[in-house]
Amino acid sequence: MAVIKEQDNGLLWSHAGEQLLIQPWGKNSFRVRVTKNADFTKQQNWALSLPVEDIQAKTNINDDSCEITNGDIKAEINNFGWLKFTNGKGKTLLEERWQVKPGGHKTSPLGIPGRELKPIIGGDYSATMRFEPHEDEKIYGMGQRQEKQLNYKGCILELAQRNTQANVPLVVSNVGYGFLWNNPAIGQVTFANNETKWEAYDTDQIDFWITSGETPAKIEEQYANVTGKVPMMPDFASGFWQCKLRYRNQAELLKVAHEYKDRGLPISVIVIDFFHWTQQGEWKFDPKMWPDPKSMVEELKQMGIKLMVSIWPTVDINSENYDEMEDKGYLVRTERMYGDSYHFMGNETFFDATNPGARKYIWSKAKKNYFDNGVRLFWLDEAEPEYGFMYDFDHFRYHMGPALKLSNIYPLYYAKAFYDGQKAEGQKAIINLVRCVWAGSQKYGALLWSGDVHSTFESLQKQVVAGLNAGLSGIPWWTTDIGGFTGGNVEDPKFHELLTRWFQFGTFCPVMRIHGFREPAEQTIEHADRMFNQPFGSGAFNEIYKYPESTYKILKKYLFMREALRDYIKLQMTNAHEKGTPVMRPLFYDFPKDNESWDVADEYMFGPDILVSPIIHSGETSKEVYLPSGVKWIDVRDGKQYQGGNKVTVDAPIDSMPVFTRADKPVQSLLDFEKNN
Secondary structure, eight states: OOEEEEETTEEEEEETTEEEEEEEOSTTEEEEEEESSSSOOTTOOTTOOOOSSOOOOEEEEOSSOEEEEETTEEEEEOTTOOEEEEETTOOEEEEBOOBSOSSSTTOOSSOBOSEEEEEOTTSOEEEEEEEOOOTTOOEEESSBOOOSOSOOTTOEEEESOBTTBBOOOEEEETTSEEEEEOOOSSEEEEEOSSOEEEEEEEESSEEEEEEEOSSHHHHHHHHHHHHOOOOOOOGGGGSEEEOOSOOOSHHHHHHHHHHHHHTTOOOOEEEEOSSOBSSTTTOSBOTTTOSOHHHHHHHHHHTTOEEEEEEOOEEETTSTTHHHHHHTTOBOEESSSOOOOEESSSEEEEBOTTSHHHHHHHHHHHHHHTGGGTOOEEEEOSOSOOOTTTOOGGGEEETTEEHHHHGGGHHHHHHHHHHHHHHHTTOOSOOEEESOOOTTGGGGTEEEEOOSOBSSHHHHHHHHHHHHHHHHTTOOOEEOOBTOSEEEETTOHHHHHHHHHHHHHHHTSSSEEEOOEEESOOOOOOHHHHHTTOSSTTOSOOOGGGSOHHHHHHHHHHHHHHHHTHHHHHHHHHHHHHHOOOSEEOHHHHOTTOGGGGGOOSOEEESSSEEEOOOOSTTOOEEEEEEOTTSEEEETTTOOEEESSEEEEEEOOTTOOOEEEESSSOOHHHHHHHHHO
16 A cells, blocks of 8 residues: 655655655646655756745545645546646646556556656666547647647657757647656657657656646746746847858958948847857957957947857867866766767867856856957857767766766756856846757746758748747747758849748747858858868858848848837847746737637747738748637738638738738837838
8 A cells, every 4th residue: 555645745655666746836836756766866856946936735645545736736646556637627637548457447458557667777767657648639839849830749759959959848738738847868758649658768757847727828927937037138139130150250240240330220239150269169269360359349339239159068179178178077978988079170079068167167268258358148059969960868978967867958057157157247138049958948048049950941931830839838039040051042042032031030030130051152261261171161141231132122121120129029028037928929829719729830929919920932922821819900011900710811922921910909110110111
C-alpha cells in the first residue's frame, strides 16, 4: 500500500521506491516531480522560479488515494498510483495512459506504464510520461521550429536545440491547459492520436508543470508568472535594424549609417556581424579594421543609431584565452578523444555557459573590449551551441553534467551571462539578439531570431508559423532575417519579390531586422579575410536603397509604416513585460470562442487590434483572408469594412499586403498612414 502525506505545501505519494510530489506552483497550477532516488534533486528548478503567491492548496487523503486542489485545477492519484488532472468544472485536462493489468476498466495485458524511470546501468535514468489523447485536440507552442503547420497534433518533435530550432517544451492546448516539460535533457515528444508521450534520454527525475486556463491568454499569463517576464523593451528597439554579412571595417559601416540618415530613412540599430575580431575566443575588435570603436559608437549615437556587436561562444585553440579557459574548466568538454567540438575557420570548442566562472569570464572580456567602448547591444550567435552538423549530444559534457542530460539549457545561461553583466554595470534597458532559447530565457532580455533560414517562399511560410509558436512559448521578443539568410541574389527579380514580401511581414514582427548573406558575394578579400582564411568576403549589399528603384520604393514605404506603428508597438511591449502577452499571436489568442480561428496558420494578430495576412507564395496577387467573428474589420488600405466570421478575397499587388484593424478599436496611426501614402 502506498504511503501518502502532506509535504512542502503539497502531496507526497510513495510506493515501492518511487516518490511522487505534487505542489501548487502559481495560480491554478501544479509542479509534479517523480523520482526513484532517495530524494528529489536539490536546487534544481530549471525553468521555474519559486512561486510568488502564498497558495494553500486543499488536500484530501484516503487510505490508498488522494487529491489536491489549487484554484481551478485538481490533481488526483488513484489507488493504483495513476495521475489525473481536471479543471474546476470537472473536465479532464490530462490523465496518465496506463496499459497494465491491475484491474478495473483500464485493464490491459500490454504492460506499458503511464510513467517510467528506467535505469541507465551505473548512472541516471531515462524518463517517459504517457498521457491519454483528447479527440480533436489542438497543440501549439513548443518553441520555434521549421514546420509549416501551426498545430502540432500528430507530430513527433525533437527536444533539442539546433540552428533554426529553439526548443521550449511548453504546450498550449485548446482543451484548456498549459504543460511545461521542465527538463533540459535531450529527448522527444510524440503528439499522436493514440497517446501523448514525453521522453528524456538522461535525467534524475520526471519534472513537469501544468496549469488550467479557459483561454490561451490566461495560460500564457500564468506561465509567465512562474518562468519570468520579459523586461520592458527599450523604445529604440521597435525601429528598424540594419544588418548584413558583413561590414568589414569601421569606414564601411559608418558610410552605410550616414547614407541612411542622409536619405532620411529611419534606422535604429546597425549591426557588426562575425569575424570583426582578432580570433574566435578573444572577443575584441580587430584594431586594423576597427581602429577607434569608441568614437564610432559616439558618431552613431549622434545620428540616433545604436550599435550591436556579434559574439560567438567559440574559442579557437590559437586564441590568447584558450589555455587559461581550458585550465580553469571554462570550456565544454568531450567524452571521447578530441577536445575541439566545432570547425569554422579553425579548430574551436565552446565556452561552458553552465559554469558561473565561465559566464563571468566571457563577460569580463566583453565588458573590457565592447561595453567600455560604449556598446550596449550584443548578438549572441551560435547559442545552441552548434555542434558541427551531427549534434552528437552524447559526446559532450558541461560543468553541470553531460550534454545529453541538460544541453537544452545552454542558451538560457548564455543569455544570462550577458544580462547579469550588463545589469551589474547599471544598464537599465537590456535586449540581446540570441539564436536559441529555452523556457525562461525571456527574463534575460533574449530576442530570439529564427536562425540561418533560406531565402525561399517556403522558408517564409515557416517563419510565420515559427514566430507564432515562439510567442505562445513565452518568448514575446522574436524576429527573423528579412529576406532569409542564404540564397538571395540581389540581381534576381525573383529575390526582389521575396524580399519585398518578407519585408512587409517583418514590418509586423516584434522586431524589424534585415539580414542575410547575399549573392553574388564580393570577391575582394581584404587583410582580415585573408587572416581568417575566409573565402566569402563580405557578401553582396543588403541596404534597402541599393535595390532597384521599384523595390526600394516599396521597402521605403513599409519602413515608414513601421515608424507610424511605434507607439502602438510600445503598448504591446508593455503588455508583454507586465503580463507575458505575445506581441504576434494566432487569431485564436484574441478570439478563442471562434472555432475557425484555431485552424488559421497564415494570418495572425499583431497586438489585439491589427490582423496581418502576409503574402507567402510567389506570384500571389490576391488572397482569401478569414476575419474572426464578433467584430467588424477595416481594410486599412481602402477603409472598406467587413463583417467578421467570414472569408473575404482581397487584392495584394506587390506593393501591398492585406492588413486589417478592428472597427471598434481602430489603430488610427495605421489608417492615417495608408490614407496619406
